[in-house]
Amino acid sequence: MPAKVSDSTIRRLSHYLRILEAMARDGGGTVSSVQLAAAAGTTAAQVRKDLSLFGSFGKRGHGYQVAELADRVREILGLGRDWRVALVGAGRIGSALFEYADFRRRGFHIVAVLDVDPAKIGERWGTLAVEDVASLEAALEREGVEVLIVTVPATEAQAIVDRAVASGVRGILNFAPTQLRTEDGVFVHDVNMVMELEALSFDLTNRIPADVGDTAD
Amino acid sequence: MPAKVSDSTIRRLSHYLRILEAMARDGGGTVSSVQLAAAAGTTAAQVRKDLSLFGSFGKRGHGYQVAELADRVREILGLGRDWRVALVGAGRIGSALFEYADFRRRGFHIVAVLDVDPAKIGERWGTLAVEDVASLEAALEREGVEVLIVTVPATEAQAIVDRAVASGVRGILNFAPTQLRTEDGVFVHDVNMVMELEALSFDLTNRIPADVGDTAD
DNA sequence: AGGTGTGAACACTTTCACAGCA
DNA sequence: TGCTGTGAAAGTGTTCACACCT
Numbered sequence: 001m002p003a004k005v006s007d008s009t010i011r012r013l014s015h016y017l018r019i020l021e022a023m024a025r026d027g028g029g030t031v032s033s034v035q036l037a038a039a040a041g042t043t044a045a046q047v048r049k050d051l052s053l054f055g056s057f058g059k060r061g062h063g064y065q066v067a068e069l070a071d072r073v074r075e076i077l078g079l080g081r082d083w084r085v086a087l088v089g090a091g092r093i094g095s096a097l098f099e100y101a102d103f104r105r106r107g108f109h110i111v112a113v114l115d116v117d118p119a120k121i122g123e124r125w126g127t128l129a130v131e132d133v134a135s136l137e138a139a140l141e142r143e144g145v146e147v148l149i150v151t152v153p154a155t156e157a158q159a160i161v162d163r164a165v166a167s168g169v170r171g172i173l174n175f176a177p178t179q180l181r182t183e184d185g186v187f188v189h190d191v192n193m194v195m196e197l198e199a200l201s202f203d204l205t206n207r208i209p210a211d212v213g214d215t216a217d
Numbered sequence: 218m219p220a221k222v223s224d225s226t227i228r229r230l231s232h233y234l235r236i237l238e239a240m241a242r243d244g245g246g247t248v249s250s251v252q253l254a255a256a257a258g259t260t261a262a263q264v265r266k267d268l269s270l271f272g273s274f275g276k277r278g279h280g281y282q283v284a285e286l287a288d289r290v291r292e293i294l295g296l297g298r299d300w301r302v303a304l305v306g307a308g309r310i311g312s313a314l315f316e317y318a319d320f321r322r323r324g325f326h327i328v329a330v331l332d333v334d335p336a337k338i339g340e341r342w343g344t345l346a347v348e349d350v351a352s353l354e355a356a357l358e359r360e361g362v363e364v365l366i367v368t369v370p371a372t373e374a375q376a377i378v379d380r381a382v383a384s385g386v387r388g389i390l391n392f393a394p395t396q397l398r399t400e401d402g403v404f405v406h407d408v409n410m411v412m413e414l415e416a417l418s419f420d421l422t423n424r425i426p427a428d429v430g431d432t433a434d
Numbered sequence: 435a436g437g438t439g440t441g442a443a444c445a446c447t448t449t450c451a452c453a454g455c456a
Numbered sequence: 457t458g459c460t461g462t463g464a465a466a467g468t469g470t471t472c473a474c475a476c477c478t
Contacts, residue, residue, distance in 0.1 A: 004446085005423075006446075006447070007416065008447075008448095009447090010415075010416050010419050011412060011416065013419075014409075014411075014412045014415040014416065015396070015412070017415075018394060032458090032459065032460090033459075033460075034459085039396070040396060041396045041398075043448080043449070044459090045448075045449055045450070045451095046447095046448065046449080048459090048460065048461060048462085049447090049448075049449090049461085049462080051460095051461090052460085052461055052462070056460080056461065057460095058459075058460050058461080059455085059456065059459085059460075060454070060455045060456055060458075060459055060460045060461080061455070061456045061457075061458045061459050061460075062456070062458080062459070062460085063458090063459065063460080064460090076419070076423075077415050077418055077419045077422070078418040078419055078421060078422025078423065079415065079418055083414075083418060092312065092313035092316050092317070093313045093317070095309065095313070096308075096309035096310045096312070096313040097410070099309050100309070100310070100410070102394065102410075102411045103410075103411065103414065106411055106414065106415065108414050146421065147414075147417060147421075170421055171417045171418075171420065171421045172417075173410070173413055173414060173417060177235060177319065179232070179256070179257060179258045181258075185425075187417055187420035187421060187424070189413040189414075189416055189417050190413075191408060191410055191413055192231075193314070193317070193319075193320075193390070193408055194231075194319045194320065194323055195228055195231045195232070196390055196406040196407075196408055197300075197320065197323065197325050197364075197390060197406075198227075198231040198234075198294050198296065198323065199224065199227050199228065199231065199406055200364060200388045200389075200390060200404055200406050201294055201295040201296055201300060201388075202227050202230075202293070202294045202295050203388065203404035204295060204363065204364075204387060204388045204404060205294070205295025206222075206293075206295065207404070208402075221468085223468075223469065225469075225470095226469090249436085249437060249438090250437075250438075251437085260470080260471070261437090261438095262470075262471055262472070262473095263469095263470065263471080265437090265438060265439065265440085266439085266440080266469095266470075266471090268438095268439090269438085269439055269440070273438080273439065274438095275437075275438050275439080276437085276438075276477085276478070277436080277437055277438045277439080277476070277477040277478055278435080278436045278437050278438080278477070278478045279436080279437070279438090279478070280436090280437065280438080281438090
């Protein structure tokens with residue numbers, strides 16, 4: 001609800017939540033911003049600023065109630081409900097994601113799996129059958145899908161996404177290494193593993209610590 | 218080599234590179250910063266600023282030579298060589314990554330696969346055999362591994378990483394949803410798919426476009 | 435004219451530092 | 457006293473606008 005919330009803040013909230021849930025399992029009680037920051041690898045001021053964008057959840061002199069704060073953060077992130085998800089692309093990555101327990105644990109339920117490959121169509125995945133991507137619209141409508149996970153080749157991703165958006169999907173988790181174009185009000189988040197490896201390659205090549213011989217300017 | 222290069226710049230360079238390579242396949246020639254920006258979903262000024270951090274690669278009035286610029290960006294990112302990578306965690310995600318052609322195409326070669334599960338140890342993966350993670354150090358040294366991909370459960374990730382760093386690994390691509398602590402000069406990049414879904418959940422819950430009824434402040 | 439390279443202006447994010455409540 | 461919540465300061469990243477080269 002606040003006017004401006006940065007992406008980094010949201011990422012950190014997600015991180016805080018994971019930590020808070022671990023703390024809750026270990027007994028809970030209270031945390032201070034200092035403790036939470038240490039666990040999340042950030043600063044206490046950052047933790048307080050992030051939280052204060054959404055309300056006053058702590059008690060001065062005492063810190064935050066672990067269980068209660070976890071509830072609040074879940075609520076902020078919109079995790080107080082289940083999300084119906086379709087998976088397009090029944091390849092290796094799609095299959096790994098389908099089995100990924102953390103998605104379900106967080107309320108993201110894969111309710112349809114689709115592919116173009118005739119060899120895959122009809123395969124049983126858990127309680128689902130892989131469907132022909134030709135009937136994407138029908139599947140999305142039938143299952144009331146709101147979020148799409150895209151693990152098809154880059155060349156096919158845009159067409160699939162256009163059809164899904166036309167069918168009412170407003171959230172996309174994109175694993176295809178391509179820049180998706182969508183209308184306003186549709187949210188795309190990219191997971192680009194090659195990009196991360198390339199960033200690592202850059203770091204290893206250029207960000208050598210001072211003591212290894214980076215004296216030249 | 219420049220003093221300060223932001224992470225966002227590196228991500229964009231990686232993105233530019235993918236676009237430039239596609240353009241090179243389509244015949245090459247020249248690109249202007251306006252064209253490259255349009256393809257990458259950013260601004261022309263941003264493209265020029267990003268590139269100018271590393272040198273002057275364009276010709277005023279003409280733009281950039283596609284093939285040459287691609288070479289330069291590859292060089293900047295440290296992609297002018299091969300990287301020897303070990304994969305720890307031979308589960309679903311590990312297996313998907315092992316098959317992921319884009320890694321190899323970019324020069325990231327998985328030269329060892331390790332797991333704790335006795336049922337998996339000894340399995341043949343391509344030309345490799347899955348090894349016992351107990352002999353991690355031996356495998357890393359034998360293969361001259363520089364980069365580790367971690368797809369083990371969160372609880373085991375830190376111990377593995379500590380051992381790998383002690384064996385000389387300086388780059389880590391971490392799929393475990395946990396905050397890894399490492400010494401200076403070791404670079405960790407996280408791929409956190411649950412976090413991306415949670416960010417999507419936040420967007421869908423809170424960033425509703427104006428016309429759908431977000432008038433309240 | 436056309437399009438790069440870049441200092442300067444602007445916008446956004448993080449950190450500081452402290453008032454104020456338990 | 458202890459720790460939150462938050463304006464103000466500092467720091468970073470992005471956009472602007474134009475000099476300059478071809």
